[in-house]
Amino acid sequence: MRAVVIKSFGGPEVLEVVETPLPEPGPGQVRVKVAAAALNPVDAAFRDGYIAPLTDGQLGLGWDFAGTVDAAGEGAGFAPGTAVVGLSYGPAATKSHADHVVVDASAVAPAPTTVDTVHAATLALNALTAAQALDLLALSPGDSLLITGAAGALGGFAVQLAHRAGITVTALAGPDDEQLVRSLGADTFVPRGATVAPAAADAVLDAAVMGEPALAYVRDGGAHVGVIPGASPAPVRSVRVETVEVSPDGARLAELVKLLDAGVLTTRVAGTYPLGEVAKAHTRLAEGGVRGRLVLIP
Structure with a gap:
């Protein structure tokens, strides 16, 4: 072969x-x-x-x-x-x-x-990573989440899954991506490079691998999940810092397939x-x- x-x-x-x-x-x-x-x-x-x-x-x-x-x-x-x-x-x-x-x-x-x-x-890779990252964040309906790189494959699945879970989503992406991320379920859009910082969220999923600068988007005592093992920033202000490393999970993947077939995922x-x-x-x-x-x- x-x-x-x-x-x-x-x-x-x-x-x-x-x-x-x-x-x-x-x-x-x-x-x-x-x-x-x-x-x-x-x-x-x-x-x-x-x-x-x-x-x-x-x-x-x-x-x-x-x-x-x-x-x-x-x-x-x-x-x-x-x-x-x-x-x-x-x-x-x-x-x-x-x-x-x-x-x-x-x-x-x-x-x-x-x-x-x-x-x-x-x-498989991006939807599973998004789902497992949200598991680490352990947010509840009504909590707030900022997702960097929200227009990417990983970030887009995370927006859709978080929106479905009743989480209030702020999407940080390129200036031309507002329509896209809002169509995925983002409640608020922040263009990359904006001079006015968004309100601090309960958690950040750093799909864009911003690293330490992304910590500024998390409230004191909130949570930050990165996507590259070994590249997460040091915790500050009692922020819980973790990294998602995707794990193969056929059962979870089957659930994501059903969400795709139901139109929840794109x-x-x-x-x-x-x-x-x-x-x-x-x-x-x-x-x-x-x-x-x-x-x-x-």
């Missing part, structure tokens, strides 16, 4: 599409024939060498995906032919930017029925690229201003 790997760290030029043996699922695992796989900033971070070392001389890329189970290990619970979405978590020699991916069955869920595979492939695709043009996709991601996810098609 073909798989996107890196054998050294650097820019998009280090990406390779190589032929590699078809992986076999073990007990409790499934092999998925990938129909589409999203490109996320974490893939660029892997490529740049910020997160994980090379595994056996190479490192695969790709986290979330949509496709069809074509082989299942003992006790996997998914029959071949089942359409699924899932998360290929952590470093490995090959991941979901490939023709096939093997993952634990506990990391996949039945695919949504209301969107195509390209849109379905953008759900997937956004900025463009598609053939797997062989992965370097072009990485270059486009690095240019910035992408609203939605770029998706690779094997």
